[in-house]
Structure formats: C-alpha cells, structure tokens
Amino acid sequence: MNARTRPDGSLRSNRLLLFTERYQKSVLVGLIVGFGIIFGSLIGQLRADAWSRANTSGDNILHLVGQEVSQDIWRYGDTLAVLKEEIEAEAKTPLAAGKAANLSLASLSTMVDGSGDLFVFGPSGRLRERSYNFKSGLADASGQAFFTEQEHAAGSYLYVGTPEPHAATDHPFIWISRRLEAADGSFAGVVAGRFDIVKWMRLFERITLGPNSSIGLIHLNGQVMMRAPYTPAAVGRDLSGTANFERFRANPPGGSFVGTSRMSGTRQAYLYVQLPHLPMILTVALALDDIYAAWWRDAITFGAFFVGLVAVLSVMALLLSRALTLRQKSEERLRRLTDVDGLTGVYNRRRFDEALAEEWARARRAGTPLSLLLFDVDNFKKYNDLYGHQAGDGCLQQIADAAAKAAGRPGDLVARYGGEEFVVLLPATDIDIAASIAEALRQSVFAGALPHRDNADYGVVTISIGAAVAYPARDAAASAEGMVAAADRALYRAKRRGRNRVEQERHAAQPAMPPVLDDDAERLTAVAVYDGVLRRRPSAEFDDLAEMAAAIFDAPMALVSLVRQDWQSCVGRWGLSVGGFGSDLSLCAHTVASRRPVVVGDARLDPRFRENPFVTGEPFVRFYAGVPLVCERTGQRIGTVCVLDREPRPEVVPLQLHLLQGIAELAMRRFEQMAKEAAPGDSTAAASAPAAEAGPGLRRSA
Incomplete structure (x- = not known):
C-alpha cells in the first residue's frame, strides 16, 4: 500500500516530527523568550517589593521620629504654658516681687534639664529671670524674632524658631516662646525656652x-x-x-x-x-x-541563574525537540477542549456557544425569557497603546471580575466573547432585570476608577453594554443568533451615543410587517397627489397640528404623516426630528389599514409591535394613538395623525380621540387647499420616493 494512503497515523506522526526538526530553533527561541518573560516578571516583582519596603520603612521613620520631635517641642510648650500661667497669676495677685517666677523656674527647669534653659523677659525685652542649666544666656531679647513675634501677636501661640549657634556648647539651638499678657490683655513680656537640638x-x-x-x-x-x-x-x-x-x-x-x-x-x-x-x-x-541596591544584587544572581538555565534548556531543546513538538500539539488540543479563558478566568467563547444553545432550548421548553448582555471596554485599543498590553490584560481581568460579581445568580454565565468583548447569559430573565444587572455592572466598572487618560469625557475605564431579550417559546421567528445580533446592535448604539451607557432591544426577532391593503394601488395614487404638492411647500405648515395633537393627550411626541408603500413621510412633527422612515418600521401603516382610530396602550404587549425597533429602541414607544387622514374626494386613507408616549397608558378618554379626529380633518383641509393653490401640473406630480430612500433606519430632517 502506498504510504500516502495508509489509514494509520504513522505518516502524520512523521510529518509532525519533520515539522519539529525544521522549527526546533523557533521552539528554542520560544522557550528562551518564555523563561525570559518569567524572569522579567520575577525581577519586576522584586523591584516592586523593594520599592514597597522602602516606602514602609520611610513611613515608619516619619512616624517614630516625628513623634519624638513633637514630644520635645511640646515638652517645652507645656512647660512654658505652666510658667506663663503662674507669672500672669502673680501679676493679678502679687506676692513678693519675682517670687513666683523664681519658684516656677526652679521647679520647671528640671523638666528641660540637659536640653536647654528657661527665660522670662519683660515687656522691654530685658531679662527678668532664667534657669542655669547652661551658663550662657541672653540679657536682652528685644531684637530677637521669638520676642518680636510674640510682641506683635494678636494672641498667645507657641513660637518655634530656627537654629542658632550656641556660644557655650557649639551646638545649634532653637528658641521656643509664649506671650505674657497683663490683666488688660496688653503685652507683658515673653517666657522662652532655649532648646539644644543636639538631641x-x-x-x-x-x-x-x-x-x-x-x-x-x-x-x-x-x-x-x-x-x-x-x-x-x-x-x-x-x-x-x-x-x-x-x-x-x-x-x-x-x-x-x-x-x-x-x-x-x-x-x-x-x-x-x-x-x-x-x-x-x-x-x-x-x-x-x-x-534598589539589594535588588541589583538579586537581579545579577537571578540573571546568572537565567543564563545557566537558558544553556541547559538549549541542550535539552536540541535533544527533545520532537517530543516537545508533539507535547505542544497535545496541549493545544487540550486547551481547545477547556472551557475557561486563560487570561480572565471566565468561560470562553466555545463554552458560551454551547450554553447559549442549551439555554435557548430550555427557555423554549419552559416558556421563559432569555436575556443577553454584550459589552466591551470603551477605547480599549487606546488603553493598550497608552499603558501597554500587560496593563490591558489586567484591565480585562478586572472587567471580568466585575461581570462575575454583577451576574452572580445560579445559572448566569459570563464569558469572554473575543478580544475586549464579553457576554453575559441570563436565563429566565426579562429585559428590565437584565437592564438593571447591566447598569449595576456599568456602575461597578466606572466606580473602579481604573485610569484611562484617552477615554474622553471620563478619564477612567468604562464599558458600553447592549442588552437583548428573546422569548423562544412565544416567538418562532426569534433565534439565538438573532438575539446576539440584537445585543450587538444595542452595543453599537451605546457606542454611538457617547459610550459608558446601557442600550437595550426588547426582542431578538424581526418586527411584524405592516398589513397589505387590497386597494393599495388606488390609495397610493391619492397619496402621490398630495406628496407632489408637499414637495414645493414647507412641512412646518403641519407642525402646529402635531403640537395640538400632543397637547390633547399631554404626550411628548406627535406626527402628521403620509404613508406610502415603502416609506412614511413625516410632514408635521412635535418632539421628534425624523423626516421619515421605512414602512416596515411604521405603526401608522396599521392605522391606515384599519380605516379607523388605533390605540395601543402598551406596545410591548402587542404582538404587532413588541419587536418593532421604535419600541425596543429609540424613541422607546410604549403608547400609540392614531387616526387616518381620509381624502374627501376619493375616500382613500393617505396618512395619519398620531401621538406617541414612552409610558404605557391603560385607557384613553373618548373625547381625546374625537379631538384627534378633528385635527385629522383640519389637516386634510389644508392638504386640499394646497392642492388647489398648486399649478395644474404640480398637483399630479409623481410622488413615489426612489427605492433607495426607503432604508431600514430613521431619516433625520435637515
């Protein structure tokens, strides 16, 4: 049998061995680089430890020495305070002249014995009394800073001077003083201490x-x-x-x-x-x-060890290259089979795909919702470029930890989706709970305050989150892939709207298409007449009617629109800036088809609208009320007057619908008047917009 067609694995093994021999140098370089990274990390950690020890030692020195110095100063300060009180008391109830000062100096000088002397100076600066722990002294303090500072001070405080040479000991000393005051508060002199700072x-x-x-x-x-x-x-x-x-x-x-x-x-x-x-x-x-002196010694020691290790590894790599290659292949297969992402410690993409399929099937059987959060780090490439890839890895690890804490319920699953993207699978969770979990996660990352200078407007690491929900049992059109796509759309919507936010889509399925009308050809002919007229008139002529409609319902949004086959033109607007959008997104198409007013109390609960992007995303419509615009000459429904609200409403007052119908009739009369004022050729101008205009998204007015 030809070797190329052998069913056993010998040929494959030979190829692997040949590959190993051919790339053994690369394997050796890889090993050296790997151990070099380990060595570098170890040396870096030792350096960080040296810095930490130095800071701890410095802090201890500051604490101990600062405590000792403060005690020395306050020993003098407290002694001078006692001396001050006794001298000022003597002035109020005088004994024999100078007797209290002598007694005080005699008893208090022992508190500073060996470190300096105590002095009492009168208001002129002349020496009154002193202790004699040292022979040298000062007869007149009138020109000294410790005296003049107290003389002009507004109140009593402890003055601490700067070093001066001591004539007797040749050691520097400092003056410490307190102000003496007479009974009327005037300056009466100074009590001072001369502290020998040789201590x-x-x-x-x-x-x-x-x-x-x-x-x-x-x-x-x-x-x-x-x-x-x-x-x-x-x-x-x-x-x-x-x-x-x-x-x-x-x-x-x-x-x-x-x-x-x-x-x-x-x-x-x-x-x-x-x-x-x-x-x-x-x-x-x-x-x-x-x-870093000790660190340098350790670095040299470890460096010598590393060089020796590289030499040993080089010899071993040359001898065992084939075995290492086979082992690497085996380890690679094992890594592919594992469920955990090696960097972040959360589940990997493979495990997420398995879990998504399992939870989708479980939600379909149990009839429960399934929610998904997809998020990534804002401006992560800039973070890597600015702080380095190791810092980027640490950032991803912190984000993964925050996600694991936010989604900590039994059954919740956090996985790394790819790069800086993560995903959170939330079984039996509706969109409101999913959004609250997402917001808690976003706030947790923001509160972590991990610096990111290039993340504009924030200065710290932030994340953007897209949330989506699916009801597999209720909606046959929904799919797991569609739910992921919906979360992805919400994520990029969060990016476009400034990042560091949560956006959501209420369902992963496609929105229900508007009904097809039996007489749509005649209706579109009627629409074309008025659409042609409006091409030459400003749409603002109907904005006041939209404002009136919003006022009737106390609603934030209202529209006057023409509904074509594939496009809805907003000719009058209040609270919205859309110029038009595709009919597949239109709630008004259902009003045109119904021939009567349509009221939707909560669009999320209505099967026709619950997957509509206008309901699941901006402007997050919950309430809708619309009446058709009916041409008096042809009886065709050319459009609607409608009001929208972001909050659901359980009921509508009949008078409100009656008034809304009146606004629709007023709008129709304006259309007729415009048609009469137009030139004969204008009234029949083609109005159908090109197919390219009917895009799936919103068209903003200029």
Missing part, C-alpha cells in the same frame, strides 16, 4: 539609612533645622524657593514624590509629613540607588 542630631544618627539617603527637619520658612548625615553647614541652610521644598508645602498633611536632591544631586524618593500644629516638615529622602 535631635543624636536621634537622627541612630536611624539606619543607606549611604546616599538622608532624614531632615525643615522649618516652614525653608531653613534646615536638622539633617542626618549631619554637617554644621547643612543646619540653617535655606531651601525656600527650591522645587522640592515647594512640593513639601503644596500638600501640608504629607505625601511622597521622586525628585533630585539639591544637596547631593542624586535622585531620591521623598516621603514627608508636616508635624501637627508645628511649623516643621519632617522628610525622609531615600536614594534610588540605596532602595
């Missing part, structure tokens, strides 16, 4: 940072109060006006950013916080080199 220097130096990182304390006026690593030149340096300092002040509670250090010139991650109720900003500057 902060020792505190900062205990913090373990990288060799290029630093921690700093900056006054709100821009002067550096303390810095580690410590240098005398750094303390007192003015940073006001620098870019980093302005960013510190722009967000008073605190924050973080990456910038360039003015002192070291290195790129650093800044974490900062303004100390509560104090004019000081505490910063931690972590050099990026320090943050």
